[in-house]
Amino acid sequence: MKTTEKNYRLFFNQSCALCSTFPATETGLCEGCHTDLPWLVAACRCCAEPLTSHQDLLCPNCVKDPPPFDRTHAAFRYSFPINQIIPAVKYHRRPAMLGWLSRSLAQLMRDRLENDIPEALIPVPMHPWRSFRRGFNQAELIAAILGQELGIPVIEKGISRKAGGAHQAELNRQERLANLQHSFQVRRTLPASVAIVDDVMTTGATARELARTLREHGAVHIQIWALARTPS
Numbered sequence: 175m176k177t178t179e180k181n182y183r184l185f186f187n188q189s190c191a192l193c194s195t196f197p198a199t200e201t202g203l204c205e206g207c208h209t210d211l212p213w214l215v216a217a218c219r220c221c222a223e224p225l226t227s228h229q230d231l232l233c234p235n236c237v238k239d240p241p242p243f244d245r246t247h248a249a250f251r252y253s254f255p256i257n258q259i260i261p262a263v264k265y266h267r268r269p270a271m272l273g274w275l276s277r278s279l280a281q282l283m284r285d286r287l288e289n290d291i292p293e294a295l296i297p298v299p300m301h302p303w304r305s306f307r308r309g310f311n312q313a314e315l316i317a318a319i320l321g322q323e324l325g326i327p328v329i330e331k332g333i334s335r336k337a338g339g340a341h342q343a344e345l346n347r348q349e350r351l352a353n354l355q356h357s358f359q360v361r362r363t364l365p366a367s368v369a370i371v372d373d374v375m376t377t378g379a380t381a382r383e384l385a386r387t388l389r390e391h392g393a394v395h396i397q398i399w400a401l402a403r404t405p406s
């Protein structure tokens with residue numbers, strides 16, 4: 175047994191976070207639940223839009239209008255049970271679920287990253303009043319776990335989201351893009367290679383706008399790491 179696995183068995187809940195009947199592995203889930211999750215297998219190399227075959231490397235959207243980031247890694251499709259767990263984290267304030275979700279993504283990234291390791295992780299900032307109301311920013315919690323698991327520093331200060339603007343969840347793709355224009359503020363220089371961390375990537379509008387802003391402040395090679403991806 176690996177040391178990390180041993181530590182998890184010692185310090186974390188010993189039973190699976192989803193079914194509580196079987197012992198958890200190092201992600202916090204039992205092997206059965208881990209296998210049954212909707213892992214995102216075939217996806218666009220650039221934006222992780224779910225694709226029907228492994229053959230297409232890019233989705234039509236990325237071919238037509240290339241995003242200002244290089245690559246997106248998402249662990250899951252945003253379908254059952256992920257589409258019930260992530261809203262529960264956010265709207266019913268159950269951040270504990272982010273533990274096994276983030277460790278699953280970390281495990282995947284450990285397998286995928288070779289020389290492509292970003293110098294820093296950047297959680298998508300939240301409007302200050304929204305994070306105040308919720309009590310946490312889920313992207314920050316995910317980034318903290320990923321950073322710890324993978325040994326990558328997390329940029330916690332100097333990047334913010336301006337208050338105002340409608341809630342993205344209530345808007346369509348066009349409205350989202352318009353709503354997001356100039357909505358992020360960066361008050362520091364950035365390393366050349368960074369990964370933006372978020373819980374769910376929906377249309378990719380937030381990732382595009384944040385990546386565009388990061389580029390103006392020194393980021394050159396930008397990846398997106400998300401727990402889940404919805405088809406846009």
Ligand SMILES: [Zn+2]
Pocket residue numbers: 190191192193194195196203204205206207208
């Ligand atoms: Zn289980």
Ligand SMILES: [Zn+2]
Pocket residue numbers: 218219220221222223232233234235236237
């Ligand atoms: Zn794409």
